[in-house]
Amino acid sequence: MAGTSSNVHFHDIPDVILFTIFTLVTDTRTRNAMSLVCLKWHLLERSTRKSLTLRGNIRDLFLLPTCFRAVTNLDLSFLSPWGHPLLDSSPNPLLLAQLLRHAFPSVVSLIVYVRNPSTLDLLAPQWPNLQHIKLLRWHPRWPTPIGSDFIALFENYRMLSSLDVSHFYCWTEDLPPAIEAYPSFAASLSHLNILKHSTAEGFKSHELLAITASCPNLRELLATCIFDHRFIGFVCDQTLLALALNCPCLSLLHLVDSTSLSNVRPDPNDEGYTSEDASISHATLGDVFAGLPLLEELVLDICHNVRDAWRALELLNSRRLSLKSLRLGQFHGICRGIDSRPDGIALCQGLESLSIKNSADLTDTALVAISLGCPRLSKFEVLGCKRITGTGMRKLTHVLRKTLVDVKISYCKNLNAVSSMQALEPIRDRIERLHIDCVWESDEQSEGQTGSSNQPGGFENFQAEKRGKIREENSLKKKCKYYNIGNDNLFSSRTWTKLHYLSLWIAVGELLTPLSSAGLDDCPALEEIQIKIEGDCRDQPRPFMHAFGLSSLACYPRLSRMHLDCSGVIAQDIDVNQRSLFLPAAGLLAQCGSLRKLFIHGTANEHFMMFVLRIPTLRDVQLREDYYPAPENDSSTEMRVDSCSRFEDALNSNSRQVPD
Numbered sequence: 001m002a003g004t005s006s007n008v009h010f011h012d013i014p015d016v017i018l019f020t021i022f023t024l025v026t027d028t029r030t031r032n033a034m035s036l037v038c039l040k041w042h043l044l045e046r047s048t049r050k051s052l053t054l055r056g057n058i059r060d061l062f063l064l065p066t067c068f069r070a071v072t073n074l075d076l077s078f079l080s081p082w083g084h085p086l087l088d089s090s091p092n093p094l095l096l097a098q099l100l101r102h103a104f105p106s107v108v109s110l111i112v113y114v115r116n117p118s119t120l121d122l123l124a125p126q127w128p129n130l131q132h133i134k135l136l137r138w139h140p141r142w143p144t145p146i147g148s149d150f151i152a153l154f155e156n157y158r159m160l161s162s163l164d165v166s167h168f169y170c171w172t173e174d175l176p177p178a179i180e181a182y183p184s185f186a187a188s189l190s191h192l193n194i195l196k197h198s199t200a201e202g203f204k205s206h207e208l209l210a211i212t213a214s215c216p217n218l219r220e221l222l223a224t225c226i227f228d229h230r231f232i233g234f235v236c237d238q239t240l241l242a243l244a245l246n247c248p249c250l251s252l253l254h255l256v257d258s259t260s261l262s263n264v265r266p267d268p269n270d271e272g273y274t275s276e277d278a279s280i281s282h283a284t285l286g287d288v289f290a291g292l293p294l295l296e297e298l299v300l301d302i303c304h305n306v307r308d309a310w311r312a313l314e315l316l317n318s319r320r321l322s323l324k325s326l327r328l329g330q331f332h333g334i335c336r337g338i339d340s341r342p343d344g345i346a347l348c349q350g351l352e353s354l355s356i357k358n359s360a361d362l363t364d365t366a367l368v369a370i371s372l373g374c375p376r377l378s379k380f381e382v383l384g385c386k387r388i389t390g391t392g393m394r395k396l397t398h399v400l401r402k403t404l405v406d407v408k409i410s411y412c413k414n415l416n417a418v419s420s421m422q423a424l425e426p427i428r429d430r431i432e433r434l435h436i437d438c439v440w441e442s443d444e445q446s447e448g449q450t451g452s453s454n455q456p457g458g459f460e461n462f463q464a465e466k467r468g469k470i471r472e473e474n475s476l477k478k479k480c481k482y483y484n485i486g487n488d489n490l491f492s493s494r495t496w497t498k499l500h501y502l503s504l505w506i507a508v509g510e511l512l513t514p515l516s517s518a519g520l521d522d523c524p525a526l527e528e529i530q531i532k533i534e535g536d537c538r539d540q541p542r543p544f545m546h547a548f549g550l551s552s553l554a555c556y557p558r559l560s561r562m563h564l565d566c567s568g569v570i571a572q573d574i575d576v577n578q579r580s581l582f583l584p585a586a587g588l589l590a591q592c593g594s595l596r597k598l599f600i601h602g603t604a605n606e607h608f609m610m611f612v613l614r615i616p617t618l619r620d621v622q623l624r625e626d627y628y629p630a631p632e633n634d635s636s637t638e639m640r641v642d643s644c645s646r647f648e649d650a651l652n653s654n655s656r657q658v659p660d
Contacts, residue, residue, distance in 0.1 A: 011040065018044060019044065019047075019048060022034070022044045022045060022048040023048045023050075026051075028051075031045055031049060046067040046068055046070075047069075047070055048070060049068055049070060049071055050070065050071060050072050050073055051071065051072075051073040051074075051075075052068050052071045052073070052074055052075070052104075053075040053078055054074070054075065054076055054078065054079055055078050055079070055080075055619060055620065055652070056079065056080060056652045057079070057080040057089075057648060057649065057652055058079045058080065058086065058087070058089060058090065058096065059089050059090065060652075061090075061096070061099065064099060064100075064103055065103065066102075066103045068103070068104060069103075069104070069105060069106060070106055071104050071106060071107065072106050072107060072108045072109060073107075073108075073109040074104050074107045074109070074110055074111070075110075075111040076100075076110070076111065076112045076113070077111050077112060077113045077136050078620055078622075079113075080645075080648040080649075080651075080652060084115055084644075085115045085116050085118060085119055086112065086113060086114075086115070086119045086123075087118070087119060087122050087123075088118070093118075093122050094122060096122075097122040097123050097126050098126065100123070100126065101126035101127060107127045107130065108127075108129060108130055108131045108132065109130070109131065109132040109133070109162075110123075110127065110130055110132070110133045110134070111133075111134040111136065112133070112134075112135065112136070113136045113137060114135050114136070114137055114149065114168065115137065115139060115142070116142040116144070117142065117144060117148050117149055117151070117152060120149075120152040120153050121152045124152045124153055124155070124156035124157065125156050128156070128157075129159075130157055130160060131159075131160060131161045131162060132160070132161065132162035132163075132164070132191075133153065133157070133160065133162070133163060133164070134164035134165075134167075135149075135153075135164070135165050135167075135168040136167045136168060137167075137168045137169045137170070138167075138169055139169065140169065141169060141170055141171060141174075146171070146173060146174055146177060147174050147175070147177045147178035147181070149168075149170055149174060149178075150174070150175065150178040150179075151178065154178060154179070154181070154182040154185045155182070157185065158182075158184045158185050158188065159188050160185060160188060160189065161188060161189060161190045161191065162189070162190065162191035162192075163189060163191070163192055163193070164191075164193040165193065165194055166193045166194065166195040166196065166197050166222070167197050171201075172196070172201050172202070172203050172204065172207055173207065175194065175207075175211060176207045176210040176211055176214075177210075179210075179211055179214045179215065180210060180214050183214060186214040186215045187214075187215070187216065187217060188217070189215045189217065189218060190217055190218060190219045190220065191218070191219065191220040192211070192215060192218055192220070192221055192222070192223075193220075193222040194211070194222065194223045194224065195222045195223065195224050195254070195256065195261070196224040196258070196261070197261060200258055200259075200261075200262065201224075201258060202224040202225045202226040202257065202258030203223055203224060203225055203226070204226060204232070204233025204234075205225075205226075205233045205234060205235050205236065205238075205239045206233060207233070208223060208225060208235070208239065208243065209239060209242050209243065209246065211223075212242075212243050212246035212247050213246045215246075215247065216246060216247060216249075217247075217249060218247040218249065218250060219249055219250060219251050219252065219294075220250070220251065220252040221247060221250060221252065221253055221254065222252070222254035222299075223254065223255055223256075224256055224257075224258050224261065225255050225256070225257060225258070226257065226258060227257045227278050227279075227280075227302045227303060227304050228257070228276065228303075228304060229276065229278075229279045229304075230276065234279065235255070235280075236279040236280065237279065237280060237281055237284040240280065240284055240285075240288050241284060241287055241288065241291070243288075244287070244288045244291030244292050245291060248291060248292065248293075249294055250292050250294065250295060251294045251295060251296045251297065252295075252296065252297040252298075253292065253295060253297070253298050253299070254297075254298075254299040255299065255300055255301075255302075256299065256300075256301040256302075256303075256329070257301060257302055257303035257304070257329075259303050260301045260303050260329060265411060265534060265568075266358070266384055266411060269413070270386075271360055271386065272332075272358055272359070272360025272361075272384065272385070272386055273305055273332070273360050274303065274304050274305050274330060276304050276305070277304060277305040277306070277307065278302045278304035278305060278306050278330070280302070280306055282308070282309070282311045282312040285312035285315070286312055286315040289312075289315050289316055290315075294322070295322075295323055296322055296323060296324050296325065297323075297324065297325040297326075298323060298325070298326050298327070299326075299327040300327070300328055300329065300331070301327065301328070301329030301330070301357060302329055302330050302331075303329060303330050304330055305330055305332060306330060306331045306332065307332050307333060308332070308333040309328070309331040309332060309333050309334050309344070310333050310334055310335060310336055310343055310344025310345070311344075313331075313334055313335075313344045313345045313347075313348070314343065314344055314347055316345075316347075316348050317347040317348050317349070322350065323348060323350060323351065324350060324351065324352045324353065325351070325352065325353040325354075325379075326345070326348065326351055326353070326354050326355070327353075327354075327355035327357070327381075328345075328355070328356055328357065328359070329357040329358055330357070330358050330359075331356075331359055332359055332360050332361050333361055334356065334359055334362065334366070335362070335366040335369050335370055336366070336369075337363070337365040337366040337368065337369035341369075342369045342370075342372055342373030343369070345370060345373075345374075346366075346369040346370045346372065346373030346374060347373055348373070348374060349373060349374060349375065349376070350376065351374045351376060351377060352376050352377060352378050352379065353377070353378065353379040353380075353406075354370070354374065354377055354379070354380055354381070355379075355380075355381035355382075355383070355408075356381065356382050356383070356385060357381075357383040357384055358383065358384040358385070359384075359385050360385075360386065360387070361387065362382075362385045362387060362388055363387050363388065363392070364387075364388055364389055364391055364392025364395070365392070366392075367388060367392040367393065367395065367396045368392065368395045368396065368399070370396065371395065371396040371398075371399035371400050372399060375399075375400070375403070376403060377400050377403060377404060378403050378404060378405050378406060379404075379405070379406035379407075380396070380400070380404060380406070380407055380408075381407070381408035381409075381410075381435075382408070382409055382410075382412060383408070383409075383410045383411060383412070384410070384411050384412065385412050386412065386413040386414070387414075388412060388414065388415065389414045389415070389419070390414070390415060390419035390420070390422055390423040391423075393409070393415065393420070393423035393424070394422065394423040394424075394425065394426065397423060397424055397425075397426045397427045398426045400427075401426045401427050401430065402430075404427050404430070404431070405427075405430055405431055405432045405433065405498075406431070406432060406433040406434075407424060407427075407431060407433070407434055407435070408434075408435040408503070409423075409435065409436055409437070410435060410436075410437055410505060411437060411505075416437070416439040416440065416441055417436055417437065417438055417439055417440060417514070417515070417518045418440070418518050418519065420436045420437075421436070421518050421519030421520065422519065428494070428495065428496050428497070429495065429496075429497045429498070430497075430498060431496065431498065431499055432498050432499060432500055432501065433499075433500070433501040433502075433503075434499060434501070434502055434503070435502075435503035435504070435505075436503075436504065436505075437504075437505045437506075438504050438505060438506040438507075438510055438512065438514075438515065439507075440510070440514050440518070494519065494521065494522050495522045495523075495524070496520065496522060496523045496524075496525075496526070497524070497525065498525055499523050499525060499526055500525050500526060500527045500528065501526075501527070501528050501529075501530075502520070502523070502526055502528070502529045502530070503529075503530045503531075503532075504529065504530070504531045504532070505531075505532050505534070506531060506532070506533055506534075506548075507533075507534060507535045508533060508534065508535030508536065508537040508540055508569060509535065509537070509540045509541075510548070511548050511549040512531075512548060512549035512550060512552050512553065513549035513552045515549075515552060515553075516552060516555055521555065523556050524557065524558065525558060526556045526558060526559055527558050527559060527560055527561060528559075528560070528561040528562070528563075529553065529556075529559060529561070529562045529563070530562070530563040530565070531562065531563070531564050531565065532565040532568065533548075533564075533565065533566050533568060533569050534568030534569065535568070535569065535570070536570040537569055537570065538570065581600055581604035581605070581608055581609070582605075582608065583608060586604075586608040586609070586611040586612065587611060589611065589612050589615070590611040590612055590614045590615060592615055593615065593616065593617070594617050595615050595617060595618055596617050596618065596619055596620065597618075597619070597620040597621075598612060598618060598620070598621045598622075599620075599621075599622050600621075600622070600623050604623065606643040606646070606647065609621075609647050610647065610650070613647075613650055613651060613656070616656075616658070616659070617658060617659060618651070618658070619651075619658050621647075621648075621651060623644075
């Protein structure tokens with residue numbers, strides 16, 4: 001048999017095996033390409049696809065596909081006219097809802113934009129076996145009674161296991177009474193996401209306890225809270241203890257203060273301590289950990305000081321929790337690292353992911369202790385920690401060079417782009433995901449500016465700080481020698497062999513051109529880049545380089561996806577005018593020949609929006625935020641219901657042949 005030639009064709013493989021192969025392919029573009037090979041592959045692809053996002057105008061019923069009957073995850077949030085009641089554009093909304101059920105009978109997970117309660121009134125009865133639903137709404141809340149947005153949902157889905165309202169604009173007081181009124185629905189929930197990205201409000205203590213008391217079987221809870229004791233309904237010791245008693249089966253607990261979801265970047269010269277301490281004690285944290293024995297992922301981004309946290313964090317290890325992921329915000333003293341002995345968070349040996357945010361006293365010696373005490377870390381994030389330097393990060397990556405593949409370094413005073421790249425040298429051939437800040441100023445320049453300060457006592461403060469750094473560096477050298485962490489130059493390769501995702505933060509007025517010279521010049525596997533731009537460009541001089549150096553990214557041969565986020569850019573007086581897209585911006589966007597998705601946070605003029613139709617690959621356009629669309633009695637030319645429909649009709653016109 002080994003010596004005979006074989007003429008076996010791919011189609012000779014049994015259909016059962018082919019079916020399994022097609023099921024394992026998840027990338028949408030790959031599946032679209034596979035469906036074009038031949039009729040057999042087309043039928044196999046359609047019968048094995050599990051996830052689908054519908055686009056186009058819902059009025060065009062003849063375009064509704066009927067060949068995806070195996071789809072279980074359906075996304076209706078991109079349907080046109082976007083941002084308006086989904087089914088109201090049809091003369092027979094009930095018939096349209098029934099057609100959707102007929103086309104996708106196997107749906108168990110649904111994402112839908114709910115402008116008013118009528119959408120759920122019609123859609124909810126269509127899929128009685130639904131297990132997960134995500135509601136979206138960026139517009140103002142409809143003037144309806146408290147909790148009415150959820151009544152149709154809770155009445156029809158008594159066995160729903162997952163509810164996500166993190167991007168659904170509503171009042172925090174809407175959800176608790178609705179959940180309490182349907183105890184059978186609440187008892188079936190195992191996953192609840194109430195992180196309020198669409199509003200700055202957080203759930204008050206009594207609202208959070210009312211929700212958790214009604215949902216005793218929750219395994220995953222993500223919520224936005226109020227930890228500031230100056231506000232009514234703030235989360236305190238009693239709240240956390242009651243939450244642990246209400247939901248003892250939690251494996252994921254994600255509690256963040258409402259201010260942590262804002263895009264405001266902290267002052268790099270701030271010491272890291274807030275003016276107020278949180279009303280949370282170490283003993284309470286220990287009791288909460290003891291009351292949640294199944295906890296695997298914990299996020300506490302409190303935004304108010306929790307001092308000397310090492311005592312409470314040591315209880316995570318003593319309680320024998322199977323904790324794998326931990327994220328802490330505004331926790332100080334998480335690891336002392338005295339006499340080379342791991343303590344505090346460094347005793348959590350099972351951690352695989354660790355994120356430390358705004359820890360004012362985190363030092364290089366603490367980083368070394370963490371790397372020695374948490375040998376399984378594959379993901380490490382450090383944000384807003386002002387006392388760590390490139391030396392400590394390099395020691396950490398050296399110790400964790402066999403496991404660490406995901407690193408994020410952001411707004412750390414002593415870690416600019418160059419020093420961050422140097423600190424990651426031990427894992428250049430292993431790291432897969434990376435975030436850095438494009439801060440090109442060198443450490444020497446920063447020190448020079450500090451030393452030349454004219455503030456009273458500036459020189460004495462500088463000398464004291466310098467002596468403190470020398471003592472800390474000597475201690476770090478002794479510790480590294482004790483654990484045989486050498487300073488050898490074994491990591492001379494400049495190639496980021498496995499890096500496939502890169503995230504960047506850059507300030508308005510800065511250029512991307514120094515990125516390659518900073519150490520990211522050789523990334524043969526880089527496929528995706530996400531860039532976030534922030535700052536006030538009103539006082540910036542006219543740029544001397546086109547597109548702030550985006551052309552420098554051409555050095556990455558496999559780069560195929562870029563997410564450019566300009567939502568943090570201030571271009572005009574926000575209090576006077578909310579429009580965000582003007583003629584120059586529309587003209588520049590029209591030149592992006594490969595742009596596929598465009599989300600505009602703000603409003604725009606209709607004739608400016610028509611510019612983007614020149615982009616041949618554009619297929620998704622959305623205008624977001626709660627002030628869209630413009631009022632009908634407004635005399636301006638901003639987008640309204642009719643103008644939005646005209647634009648979307650042009651976008652989805654058959655004359656625009658959008659390539660896949």
